[in-house]
Amino acid sequence: MSEESRQIFPDADALAKAAAADLLRLAQQSVVERGIFTVALAGGSTPRKLYGLLAADPRFQAFPWTETHLFFGDERHVPPGHIDSNYLMVSTTLLASGRVPAGNVHRIRAELPDANMAAVDYDVELHGFFPEGMRLNGFPRFDVILLGMGPDGHTASLFPGSKGLEEKERWVVANWVEKFKSARITFTFPVLDAARTVLLLVAGADKADMIREVLMTKRDTATYPVQRVQPVDGDKIWLLDRAAAAPLPETR
Numbered sequence: 001m002s003e004e005s006r007q008i009f010p011d012a013d014a015l016a017k018a019a020a021a022d023l024l025r026l027a028q029q030s031v032v033e034r035g036i037f038t039v040a041l042a043g044g045s046t047p048r049k050l051y052g053l054l055a056a057d058p059r060f061q062a063f064p065w066t067e068t069h070l071f072f073g074d075e076r077h078v079p080p081g082h083i084d085s086n087y088l089m090v091s092t093t094l095l096a097s098g099r100v101p102a103g104n105v106h107r108i109r110a111e112l113p114d115a116n117m118a119a120v121d122y123d124v125e126l127h128g129f130f131p132e133g134m135r136l137n138g139f140p141r142f143d144v145i146l147l148g149m150g151p152d153g154h155t156a157s158l159f160p161g162s163k164g165l166e167e168k169e170r171w172v173v174a175n176w177v178e179k180f181k182s183a184r185i186t187f188t189f190p191v192l193d194a195a196r197t198v199l200l201l202v203a204g205a206d207k208a209d210m211i212r213e214v215l216m217t218k219r220d221t222a223t224y225p226v227q228r229v230q231p232v233d234g235d236k237i238w239l240l241d242r243a244a245a246a247p248l249p250e251t252r
């Protein structure tokens with residue numbers, strides 16, 4: 001059973017707090033039910049606040065880090081110390097607490113000179129970590145996948161017009177992004193759609209026009225990759241701040 005829902009918060013701080021509370025609840029539930037919590041992290045700037053809260057805010061100290069395994073939904077083709085690295089962003093926020101066992105952090109080796117090799121390397125790691133019993137229709141079933149959305153409607157590193165949009169079999173691909181003249185390493189749609197919960201964090205007025213497009217106008221998955229995320233048996237939850245949700249009617 002799949003459901004799509006949205007929640008709107010006054011600002012980015014309130015959104016981050018709510019996302020942290022959701023993650024804590026889903027983590028504790030997963031550990032009770034399956035003894036483990038698998039989460040794929042989003043990159044970009046929006047999740048920074050969330051990662052900072054999970055690392056340092058006493059309200060989230062009960063997070064079951066020992067049973068939690070962190071993965072990355074996408075990565076820029078740069079070394080882990082590079083300013084554009086999603087791993088760097090996560091290591092200076094979420095991992096700064098030192099509470100996440102190093103062996104539980106599964107980063108994308110984007111320092112490999114060939115982005116395809118980095119994608120294959122991560123694909124192999126995921127196949128090793130997710131046995132048949134932790135898959136849905138042959139794809140890894142993450143407890144939670146965190147995603148963001150770009151002003152162009154991209155999510156993870158699945159950009160409009162890019163080849164990665166059409167991938168049906170591989171779990172991870174190197175996806176050439178013409179506007180950046182660079183490849184990104186990214187989960188594919190079948191992996192996003194196999195998740196139990198997809199949490200979409202979108203904040204800021206620069207996202208409002210795209211939010212109007214993807215949530216209020218026609219469904220056009222070719223143009224708006226974020227619309228194509230449709231969990232097969234899971235929830236798609238939009239967490240928005242008021243600035244991004246400006247075109248949307250108030251929620252009760």
Ligand code: 6PG
Pocket residue numbers: 042043044045046047074075076086147148149150154155156157
């Ligand atoms: C990345 C992300 C990407 C991000 C959006 C939104 O590596 O950049 O995974 O999909 O979520 O671009 O980015 P902001 O949060 O910075 O607006």
